[in-house]
Amino acid sequence: MNRNADPQTRVRGWRRFKDAGVVVLMNLWCYPALILWTLLGLVLFPVVFGLGLVFLRMPADRLMRLLVWIYGRGWVVLMSPFVRFRREGMGLIEVGKPCVFVVNHLSFFDTYCMALLPGYDITFAVRSWPFKMFWYSIFMRLARYLDVEGSSWQETLSNCQSTFAAGGTVLFFPEGHRSRDGELQRFYTGAFKVAVAAQVPLVPLCIEGTDHLLPPGRKWFRPCTIRLRALEPIRIRDYSDTDGHILLRKQVKEHIAAALASMRTQNSQ
Amino acid sequence: MTEEEVIELIDSSLAEEFELERADMTPEANIYEDLGLDSLDTVDMVIVLEGAFKFKIREEESIRAIRTLGDIHRFVLEKVAQNT
Numbered sequence: 001m002n003r004n005a006d007p008q009t010r011v012r013g014w015r016r017f018k019d020a021g022v023v024v025l026m027n028l029w030c031y032p033a034l035i036l037w038t039l040l041g042l043v044l045f046p047v048v049f050g051l052g053l054v055f056l057r058m059p060a061d062r063l064m065r066l067l068v069w070i071y072g073r074g075w076v077v078l079m080s081p082f083v084r085f086r087r088e089g090m091g092l093i094e095v096g097k098p099c100v101f102v103v104n105h106l107s108f109f110d111t112y113c114m115a116l117l118p119g120y121d122i123t124f125a126v127r128s129w130p131f132k133m134f135w136y137s138i139f140m141r142l143a144r145y146l147d148v149e150g151s152s153w154q155e156t157l158s159n160c161q162s163t164f165a166a167g168g169t170v171l172f173f174p175e176g177h178r179s180r181d182g183e184l185q186r187f188y189t190g191a192f193k194v195a196v197a198a199q200v201p202l203v204p205l206c207i208e209g210t211d212h213l214l215p216p217g218r219k220w221f222r223p224c225t226i227r228l229r230a231l232e233p234i235r236i237r238d239y240s241d242t243d244g245h246i247l248l249r250k251q252v253k254e255h256i257a258a259a260l261a262s263m264r265t266q267n268s269q
Numbered sequence: 270m271t272e273e274e275v276i277e278l279i280d281s282s283l284a285e286e287f288e289l290e291r292a293d294m295t296p297e298a299n300i301y302e303d304l305g306l307d308s309l310d311t312v313d314m315v316i317v318l319e320g321a322f323k324f325k326i327r328e329e330e331s332i333r334a335i336r337t338l339g340d341i342h343r344f345v346l347e348k349v350a351q352n353t
Contacts, residue, residue, distance in 0.1 A: 186288045246285055
């Protein structure tokens, strides 16, 4: 560092040096820790799954969803030395009651962050591509996640209704894929049609910060704050008209957009 | 219904369902490349048109050949003519 530089420049230089050091430390810790956690999970899975079936006596798909949630919680713990996780409005969620969750989508790691939700019985409704990857597919099929792209509307609705009947929840990313610029994209109508047809409450969720963790095109994690906020659940009775799902979609998108804007403002202060 | 009314009902229904900008909805617009619809939307598109015109088209083979908004206009106009 230049000894003749003015104090402000020296402070800025020191901060940049410190930030770079934290990024290096974070990546030296996070990558090996996550790989070890995943390998440990894979090795222990057959034993834990078998013991769970025998002693917990819960259906295999529900047990699988519990194990996915525990894996996600482990990820949160391993990342937490470098990532601040904030949960807001979780008291609005009635654990053990069926509902449809809809959440904006910023990063691959959004799915991991769903372990921040208080209940573990979450059935992800996703597109076809993850089902084509065998290392995901086997666990997703065991957990009975929903392939909404590869199923007809009737099949999707019927599978969702079975999940609700067992007290579970279904989670959709209504944008269909990650936002590349952080802005909300068009919302698909599937999640809203399911909520209206099945007459279950819809809980909008807003996630913020995962796009800073590993921005598109980057390979290195960066320290950040990730916030998951549950918004007021929406009772579906008022949306039973023919175009009720469209009105519901519009209102939910407005709620999520407003929450996202306020969370970003708070983060930047 | 006149031809214009049919086309207006198609366009307004699709714009509502898929958050489309009316300015982009020209007959030449490719529904995938220009309007940004995809495989998830095609199922919804059939449901929307069935709901708007009260006919059943989900078994029709010719739906698979639809590429532009103009194709949808022609397809629905034919179905409406057959049903009247």
